[in-house]
Amino acid sequence: MRKGPFIIIGVFLLLCLMGTVTGEVRYVLEKAVSICLDCIGIG
């Protein structure tokens, strides 16, 4: 069985967890719950 995909998934899982422990989930939420004027083209 190919090991490559498992290594890739493991590395990105680690990255995801690092982002989670540094509070990035909250940051994503903060940005996504307010209307982004750039997104709608009037920012």
Next chain:
Amino acid sequence: MRRYLRRIIQSLSALFLNGYWYFPISRTIYQGQLKSICSPGLNCHSCPAAITACPLGAIQNFMAGIRASVEAARYHFGFYVLGWLGIIGGLVGRMPCGWICPFGLIQDLLFKIPGRKIRIPDIFSYGPYIFLALTIFILPIWVVDAFGYGFLWFCKFICPAGTLEAGLPLLILQPTLYGMVGHLFYIKVAVLFFFFTWSVLASRPFCRTVCPLGAFYSFFNRASLFQLKYHPEKCTHCELCYQDCPVDIKFYESPNDIRCIRCLVCLRESCAFGAISWEMGGIEGQSSRPKTSLVNSQLSLVKKTQLPDLTNDQ
């Protein structure tokens, strides 16, 4: 049913990712906890119905705020979103493009409108990588305002999904926003109109020439757990997979091509010779099964000179 399965899954995901149907009453966007999760496809989080965050919007926000975050010792580099997208890519490569992304579905439906169709020249396939590097990473980090914050270049100047799913509906829901509409909004409406027109003429033009999210996933196609497998001994080079492929890939020349959106049309519908199968983490899946009636009709369509001699086995 088998034929419509992908369309059904695409439609259900579009409805699920845009599942806040209370917006006509609340007249604003969803603000619940689900918005801390990024959608696997391009779906604007400023869409009144969206219940998840847009991964491209989220990454740009991290990049635009990177200087400020380092100065404030918060060290937010976007690892959470990049990691999440990397896990999806590592599992299935670009499959969200073929089965989940709402903006992919819109382009697929527009392409169904009958009329003259054109191919997209290969040179345009570099576009998504240029947009990924420039508008998602380099410019948001590099060009900053007086406070050290960058801009969301892709959202601000390009994203047609944002104009369609967020800009236009929000102007209807919140007419006070009209006062803020300027040239930029009309430019974005023109970009949307341009891609809509192009989508009627060519298959998936936005995905193939611009989308940075598809470009990100594409890096994983050849290394993901899910792989399509080619069996050259069964292939007749009838080119039916090429004719049906929404992104013009010759599967028999490049299985798991980085442009492949993993729609599985070649596997499930085109190949009648069992030359395509799939595999996931060592588990072998079904091959494109030879269908006798289909084989006969396809054989009659293909020039005999192109076929290997199947009758002379002994």
